[in-house]
Amino acid sequence: MSNFTNFAIRYEYERIAELGDKLGEVEKLIDWEAFRPFLTGLYSNNTEKGGRPNLDEILMLKMLILQQWHGLSDPELERQANDRISFRQFLGFPDKIPDRSTIWAFRERLSLSGKDKDIWNELQRQLDAKGLTIKKGMIQDATFIHSDPGHASSDTPRGEEAKTRRSKDGTWTKKGGTSHFGFKLHAIIDREYDLIRRVCTTTASVHDSQIDLSEEGEVVYRDRGYQGAKCKGYDATMKRGARGHPIGIRDKLRNERISRKRTKGERPFAVIKSVFTSGTVRVTELGRVRVKNMFSAFSYNLYQLRTIEKQSL
Structure with a gap:
């Protein structure tokens, strides 16, 4: 993406943010980098089929959040992530948006490896660290x-x-x-x-x-x-x-x-x-549904965390 195009998109997003953007607000609520060690472990096999992904792991994680937040199929997620400025801002304005096959493959790796449970546990750790204990x-x-x-x-x-x-x-x-x-x-x-x-x-x-x-x-x-x-x-x-x-x-x-x-x-x-x-x-x-349900619950917690933050102001 050229510097001019990147500047133009970010400028357009500023206008959207003035009207209110929930995704932009929740993106700042947690430490996304803390999930990277679990996701990097998905690609520890350096064979042709198991090597490193072409796309950033946090980008892929956020794609699955967007999918559950908006109830999208893989093809529709790919289309809207390319089309909607608020989606691109949530993803960090990446040069390349994952296609539907990459989305499916990433979610499948989570299902087979059980790494979705590690993601969930890290989110719970961050909630506790914010003082939101039971x-x-x-x-x-x-x-x-x-x-x-x-x-x-x-x-x-x-x-x-x-x-x-x-x-x-x-x-x-x-x-x-x-x-x-x-x-x-x-x-x-x-x-x-x-x-x-x-x-x-x-x-x-x-x-x-x-x-x-x-x-x-x-x-x-x-x-x-x-x-x-x-x-x-x-x-x-x-x-x-x-x-x-x-x-x-x-x-x-x-x-x-x-x-x-x-x-x-x-x-x-x-x-x-x-x-x-x-x-x-x-x-x-069942394993695939488990991953989707986890991301639905993850998305809800971001939604509720935004509400808690607003009430504390």
Whole structure:
């Protein structure tokens, strides 16, 4: 990119920034370079297929943030990153934008290596370093991340027996009389700062109560679906009655108190689905969905961190 072109683009961005640019604001909130050691490790193999990438690793990381923030496919991410000045500013005005194949390959390396977990842990370390440590308990909940089942019905086999790649790992389940196909994002959220602190991805048929994201010493607020499920933290789970054995007034009042404390737990999922439009996935395997869900949660934390910073001014 010529110096003149670079100057012109940056000048145009200044006009956009005056109108408000969330991406420009969140880009300054964390230390991006701290993620480089984990990403560089993806390319430790110096063979023809495993050598160093042509593009900066932090650039690739930010591309995946943009993808989940805006609910984009790989081709659309490539197009918009070339087209939108706010995207290019977030990426640091690179000379070259990664193409869709490079984006897919980078995300696949994260999935196969498990390095997405290192990225998530580094983000959590930075949140703690800002003083945003857990103080008032946690809220655990889960939400459906839908996938395309193709023409398959709920009794069509999945996995290796599936006839379509689109439905390889997704599973069917029913909630409230409505069928859902795909996956689940389980999360535990800090009540004080509304930040997602731990995540887990499963197929849709895994019951919420089978996943415990709590840690010892934490108060964990959970809805009725978790009744009877053990947790490592202090169990603040809502009670539910059984046929012929309704809950008493004390349990009803307790449920009301827990319900009020749990209301914040819906916000992260609402942002991920309504603001980021990332409530559906086009990828087909559990590992790939895990990476996408992690970046959705990562993006939400940046979104919430911006809110916290503004409130502190």
